[in-house]
Amino acid sequence: MIPHRLTRMRRGATAPFMEDMSSLWETLGEAAMRRIAVLAGFMALSACINVNAPAEPIVIELNINIKQEVLYRLVDSAEQNIEANPEIF
């Protein structure tokens, strides 16, 4: 890949610079900004990462983790169940 370098140094960060994006445009100039855009485009193309899916499926066992949360929310209904059916508890 061809190394790219900005032709002009960027001015140090000042309060108005940081607040207003239009000043960035003025500082670097339209041509420089366009070059940055082109460079970003090249980087996006060259930075493609191939992800190979694993041969075995990923199994996440959530049953145990979820259970405790589920139990907490069932307490009220379980207590009502005892009141509604006292003969079986």
Place this chain on the structure above:
Amino acid sequence: MTAHMLTKTAISLAAAAMIVAPAAASVQRDPAYAAARANGTIGEKIDGYLGFVGSPDGSLRAKIDDINIRRKASYAERARAEGVTIEEFAFAQGCILIARTSPGEKYQAPDGSWQTRGSGAARLDPRCPSVG
């Protein structure tokens, strides 16, 4: 009878009903079921159902099986309303039922062994919500 007297009667009746209501719950158990709980033939399991600690006679077994079937029906109905599995609801119910056993009654500890409820708290599964 004046309106005032009627109001007083209604209030006293309501008060009497409130006193009687909690006592009625324990009275509604079948005598054979209540006796089996008290003498430790049966106990509360972790899964929300009754289990046999000793060897019950045929009529008691039939009675407990019937209670467990009716328990399962109630769990199924409520599990559906809550959007959980019957097993999950039954387990939550089991936590409460074990926590509420009376001293002398049997319950299943997290390791699966039968325990006799003492004066202290029952040994509950660590996933059980803290219930009284």
